[in-house]
Amino acid sequence: MHWNLNTRYKILLEINNAVITNFSINDFFKSLSSELRRHFEYDRLSIFIYDSEAQSLTHLTLADGVQPEGFEKHVRPLASGAVAKMVIQSREPVILEDLAKYSEHPSIIAMANAGLTSTMAFPLIVRNRILGTMHMSFKKRPADMAGLKEIFTDVSNQVAIAVGNMVTFTQLEEEKQHLVREKQYLMSATDDYQPDNFLYVSQVMLDIMKLVERVADIDAPLLITGETGTGKDYIARYIHSISPRKDHLFVKVNCPALTPSLFESELFGHVKGAFTGADAARTGRFEMADKGTIFLDEIAELPVDLQAKLLQVLQEHQIERVGDNRRIRTNFRLIAATNRNLADSIEDGTIRQDLYYRLNIIQIQLPPLRERKEDIPYLIKKMNEIESAGVNRPKPKYPDKVIDFLTDYHWPGNVRELKNLIKRMVILNPGELISLPDIQKLVNVSDQADKHSFNEAATLAETMAETEKLCIKRALEQTKGIVGGPEGATKILDVPKSTLQYRIKKYGLNPTDYI
Incomplete structure (x- = not known):
């Protein structure tokens, strides 16, 4: 078919009008493929985004039309002999009129096995930078391949501009979401970490801190072990604070709180509309930790089925948001902590052996x-x-x-x-x-019992709850029932007002009783 200048101009204008207002990847590709099908007969249309650093290709979205076997993989390396690599290296369109002649490359064989006989691919170039490639394939070779090449060179230039704008828009939106999430995360952090508040004089701790300082600037995964309350969280934060990543976020993940339904959304994030209640996009913890440190606390409490998903991210340093098929690279340093013996956990089947080996490159064991x-x-x-x-x-x-x-x-x-x-x-x-009686009472040691024993009837949680309740009562007494403000109990206890109000309700206290 011959396209005169007026026809070509009309086609290009209609394609431009169809795609120029779309910033959603799926909407953009749907509009593009729909408009192209109005004017051309093809059997497969696909667009790849090129990652020059990783030397890989990522599907912009699911291709339109025939799906050859193996092509469903979202990210794949830029393999030698692949059509996309020919395009990227030459920065020129590549036309293969007879795929049967190119049987040495697996991807071309897969296309031929799916019934495709010919293909053409075009570079997507904006400001001399290759963003990716656009491919159109056919079961029946078109009669005028040269004419198609000519008009699709113009189409690819339009698509390149649209893809460039969309990628830029997506990046800006992601940066905005990241900043909002980072602000929310920082505002919600209520820990009292201060570098000078980790206290020790013993030789065992001096030796441990020497090890900590030796491994702080290494990006290898780090495992911190020790009983509850020994300072694993503190050591993780200290390592981050003296590492080259100190100017970026330290992101803590409480693994026992991650239910299967929350796991992917919390760690990997989600796009708007990914599921019921997803009214806005959410940046996941791994994405927040880009260029920083992610701390997986009590990792042994993570269910085994979720450990496999975590292992994949640790191996690839790539995540996929819920509701999105794009792979996002994230550069994080991993620190994990547990109060368990992970070797025993492997034996009882609660920790995957491959995850253990991934984590246990450097181990710091904190003494009780x-x-x-x-x-x-x-x-x-x-x-x-x-x-x-x-x-x-x-x-x-x-x-x-x-x-x-x-x-x-x-x-x-x-x-x-x-x-x-x-x-x-x-x-x-x-x-x-x-x-001494004051102290013995506080640690639940009776006068009749050995002073080294702990009252077995009282758990640590019960003891801490009793202590917390008594502290709140005493603070309310001293402030005459005032909860917030500079003269309130929140000032004495150094906790947010919302937290104190929750605790007051939890323990059945009434501030008006202390007026």
Whole structure:
């Protein structure tokens, strides 16, 4: 078929009008293929985005028409002999009029096996940069391949501009979403991490911190092990803070909270409309951690079926948002933590062996507080100073017999338990001399029991809840029932108002009772 100048102009104008207003990838491709089918007979239309760094091709979206076997893979390497590679290397259209003559390349064989006999491919070039390639294939070879090449060279120029605009728009939208999500994440972070607040004088901790500083600037995965309350979260944050990634986000993921329904959306993100309730696009944790650090806390609690999905991301450093078929590269450093023995978890089938080997390249094992007793007097002194200054209260006084008792105590909750006890004493006994009975009562050790034993009837959670409730009551008493503001209990307890209101309701307290 011959296309005169007027016909060509009309076709190009109609294609331009069809695609120029579309910034959604799927809508763009649907409009393009629909308009092209009005004017041309073809059996497969596809567009690839070229990643020069990874030397790979990514489907812009699912191709229109025939789907050769193996072509459903979303991302594939730019293999030697592939039509797209010929186009990218030459920066010129490539026409294969008889696919049967090119039997040496698997992708061409797959096309021929699907009944396609010929294909043409065009570079998508904007400002001298190759964005990708556009392909049109046929079961019956068109009579005027030269004429098609001529008009599709013009079409590909239009498509290149549209794809370039769309890619730029998509990147800007993703950056906007990333900034919004990053702001939300930073605003929701309420931890009290301070680099100078990780306290130790013992040789075992000095040796561990030397190891920490040696591995901080390495991008290899890192596994931190230790009992609950030993400071795994703190070590992870410290490593990030002294690493080359320190100017980017430290993103924490609480693995036990990831249900199967939340896993992909939380970690990988989703596009608007991906599922019921997805009223807006969401950036996932791995994408947020690009150029930064992602911390997978209590990774052994992740269900085995979800571990396989996680392993794939750790291997490829690419994610796919829910509802989107594009692969997004993300450059993160992985730190994981667990309070379990992962070798035992492999034996009982709760941890995949391949995931364990992926994580266990460098391991830092934190000792329980009972194995670093020389740190305890120093911790008491420094924590007492920090917590007192934090609420502007005079420091409680700890006599030697109390310090000796606390040093001998076996601390099932480790440093976290000690910190909570010190904080409680600052709030309940500011400036007072702490007596041994006071401390024994707080750690649930009776006068009749051995001073090293812990009351087995009371769990750590129960003890901490009781402590928390008592601290809130005392703060409400001191503020005469005022919850928020500069004169309120939130100032004393150093917690957000919403958090304190939730705790007050949880423990059945009524601020008006303290007026």
